[in-house]
Each structure stands twice: as C-alpha cells, then as structure tokens.
Amino acid sequence: MESVQHYIQEGILYEPVVPDIHDWPIARIFQERGKFVNQVIQDASARLQLDGSGEPANIQELVERTMFLERIRMVEDPWRVDPKSEKKFWGDIKKGLVSSEQSMADAASLSKNQEMLEKIVDRYANEIASTFKPQSYHFAKRFLPFFFSTLLNAGAGKTLRSTINHSTGLQEKVHFLGHTEAIRNLATKGTVVLVPTHISNVDSILVGWGLHALGLPAFIYGAGLNLFNSKILAYFMNRLGAYKVDRRKKNPIYRQTLNSYSTVAIHEGVHSLFFPGGTRSRSGMIEKKLKLGLLGTAMEAQRRNFTTGVQAQSEKIFVVPMVMSYHFVLEAKSLINQHLKRTGQEQYYILNDEFASYRKFIKFLWNISSTKSDIALSFGEPMDLFGNRVDENGISYDQHGRPVDLKSYFMSKGKVTTDLQRDAEYTRMLGEKIVERYHIENRVFSSHLVAYVAFQMLKKRNQAYDLYSLLRISEEDRSISLEEFHATFDRVLQHLRHMADQGKVHLADHMVNDTKTIIEHGVKNLGVYHSKRPLTYQNEKTLMAENMSLLFYYHNRMEGYGLASLI
16 A cells, blocks of 8 residues: 555544444444443453463452552642542452451451452552543534634734635644545444554543544544543543543553553444553653553453454454654653653653643644644554554465464464463564554654754764753753754665655655755754744754753654764
8 A cells, every 4th residue: 555645624523434423433333332341341350360271260369459559659749630439349348358357267358359340450440440421522623623713813913804704724733644545444344453653642632533534433442540630631532532541550460451441442343543652752852662561452352352253344443653743842841851850760750731722722723833843643654553554454464465364363272262471472573563653653754853963963072971961951052053053964765765765754744945945944943832842943053952952852753764964
C-alpha cells in the first residue's frame, strides 16, 4: 500500500464506515453495561486465582499486599476524585483478613479470601468502567468543531461574521496523513487497536475528533484518572468510552482488572486506543520503550478469538501506529522539568501542569490559530500483532510477501494453547516493531530540526559540560552565528531528505522549501506558545537560545536518527 496524504477540507468529512451508531461495537457492549462489567470481573478473578505457572495463587497474600499498598496511597497521595468510601472499604477488607486468619478450617479461610478478592475486583472494575451514550457522542461531535472553529477564527483575527460562520475550521489545522483508507477498510473486517505516540493531554481530544472525521466508529481508550478532576471533562469522558486509569495503583489486583477490561473489550470486537508509552513523553522524545501491559491484552484477545472459533477476517486484530506532531506543546515546560528532575534522581509526580489551567489551554489553542502552526496525525501502515504487514482486506504478509496464517502462532501439537511466556515474548517483539514504525512514520517539522541543530551546536561548543551544566550556560554563550547555523542545518537537512527517499522517515510538506525559508519557518513556529522562546533571532546575523531547557525538549524529538555526527 502506498502512503497517501489526506487533508480534510472545510465541511467535508469521510462517510461513516458503519452508518448506524447503534451498530458500533462500543455501543453494543454498553447497551448491556452490567453484563460487560461482570465479564471483566469474572475474567480478572479467574486469572488472579492462578499464578504465572498456572498453579493456584496465594489469594490471602495477594489481598494483604493490595490492602497494604492502597492504605499507603490513601495517606501519601490522595486525590480529589477519589471516592469518599475508600477508608471504610479497605477497613472492611482488613477486618475480613483478620477473620480469615482466625478461621480454623482451610476451606472456610479460602472461601473468605476468594470473596474478598472478588469484592476488590468488583470495586476496581466499576471504578475503571465508563459507558457510551450515543446522545453524548452526537453532542460532542457537533460541539468540538464548533468550539474549535469559533476559537480558531477569533485567534486568526477574523471578523465577527466569519467567526460565527466558522470559515476557519479545525480541519484546516489538523492534517491526516498516511494509510487512512486502509484503516477505514480494516475497521469493518476486524478489530483495530490504535497506538499513538503521546506528547500532550491535547492528544486524546484531537485523536478522538480525528477518528470521527475519518468516519470510524468510536474507540474505547484509557484516560488518566487525574483528568476526571474536571467535572466537565469527566461528564463527557464517562459517556464516550474513556475508561479510567489510575497510575498510582501499582498492586496486582488493579493491574489485572485493568488488563481484563481491555482484553474483554477487544475480544468483543471493540476498537481500542491506548498510548503504549504509558504517559506523556516527559523528555519530548518519540517513545523508545513501551509499557507492554495493554499491548499484551490485544495479544490475549487475539488468542481467545482463535480459541472461540470466530470465523474469517473478523477474528483478526489490527495494530495501527500513529505519530502526533506539533510545532509546540502546551505542557512542554512542566514536562521537561519533570524529566530533568527525574533523571537527576529526584522522583516526583506533578498533577497540576499547564493543561490543568483552562486559561492556559485556551491560550494554547489561540496560539495554534494565530500562527500557521499545523498539527499532523500520521497513521502508520497497519500490521497484525506479529508485526506483519496487513493489506486493505486484512490479509497478513511476511517480509517475503507470502500470506501468513496467524492462528499457527498460537498452536502447539495441532491446537491453540495458552502459553503466557510465549505470548509475552510475542508482545515484546510487537513493542519493538511499533517503536521502529514510530520513527519511520514521524513527520519532521521545521521546528523539530531547527531545535535539534541549535542544541547540538551548543552542545558541541561546550563539550566539557554535562547536560545540567549545559542547560545553565550564560546568555552570551547561547548565541549562534546564523551563517554557521545555515550551513550546518543544510547538511543535516540533505541527509534527512536522503533518509526520506529511502522510506526511513517522513518530512512535512514545508520541508521541501529552500534552507533559508525552512529555518525562518522553524524559528517562527518553535515554541511560539512560550513566553521565553527556545530559539529566536537576536539580530539579522545571530540566533539566541532564550530557554535552554525548552530547546533541549524540542530537540529531543529528533533523537534516534543518528544525526549528531553531522553537526
């Protein structure tokens, strides 16, 4: 399949691949929400009662560890969104454990422990679960374009009449690139799992709008519980398929319940979206190491599809990597500060960042609108769960172009078998393939390359400094000769163009211009939201890095391409 670029023009959206919203997989499972949640509870409870080797687990130890970790969390890291009944619930679990320990009969003790386990799983499953309301979806799909269009017109300095008429739309700023038609076809032939890079909390909003604009049914997706602190966001996310993910909860019962939620949904044919990097990239880099838990749920769902005998292509799960590209990121300042402190051995988590402020969020959107700052959603080539290329009809092909029978991957002695170690290795290999595709599907913007070249030039000039010293160099040491910058930038640009010709990376449309024009475009758009710009013109002959930490953050986007030797 050739990579095709699509721009959705004003007022023109793709036709829905499934016209009736009530026929969408997500709508079907939530028509019987109670049944779906009970499936999750039964699945998680059954899996928790066995250890990794398939032997009976020590349920009492599992419950004790979970209670211990939860009581610590409630004291050390409480959130406003936490239910008020938490202390009583875990107090009751503690009493149950005491009662179990005092029981003289092993059978009675085991029964009490199983009862407590199911009680905890039930609580977690109902906490994680959302729902899907067609009425809320219809409102959101009308409101979001209206909201963004009005804001974008106002930010771009339009007249009141043009603002009301929405002559500038979100679709003029957000570009859909890559294998969009293939994904639309596959959404009717199997289950699509979309795995985007994660840069900003804006990602979820834009991806959700993008899926609608492409005519795809709604996807379920995991949203950080902290986002539910906002009553407005919580209202809509709870009704649009966003299940809650509480990253503070590290205990095995919660993790398994979350995994079972994803597994059961995908097995039921619900298209799913999750960010395999886990959280937003604090460093600004494209993810190089993925969290494999939710990826593993897709693998488990695929095995179950074959086990239950689902026929034809409808049994297949398709993975679509997607890369988000921005010229500037709303939360960049707080994200890079977190990264630098974390790598400096100071462990901490900041809940409130720029995204938590509505005023700053509006300002961010305003800056997008008032510049020619584009956003790209690059949909990668679809593949199966083993990294094989998939065509528009859902057929998998190996590297030699031969059709592949996926069922054989799960078979042993002529039948589909459960092998957790085998499937974990498959998941690890899938993670590596996704990371590889991220770097290929990445759309290089002028701002990315300008930041990379500038930071690397300053780094080379100050080779005796470690990173933290480099970020604190004096203002007079942060200037760069524009003539020298132009020559270095051009050398790197030509190399990237060669890589693009080889299919190793993609370049944004504006990267076809001459070097001087690209540099001007990059400096203009780089970090335009920030009060102290990462890079700006000091005069007609000199560039100045006003904020080294932000320059480092935006520079990191181009790590992994082996460009440092060209500086």
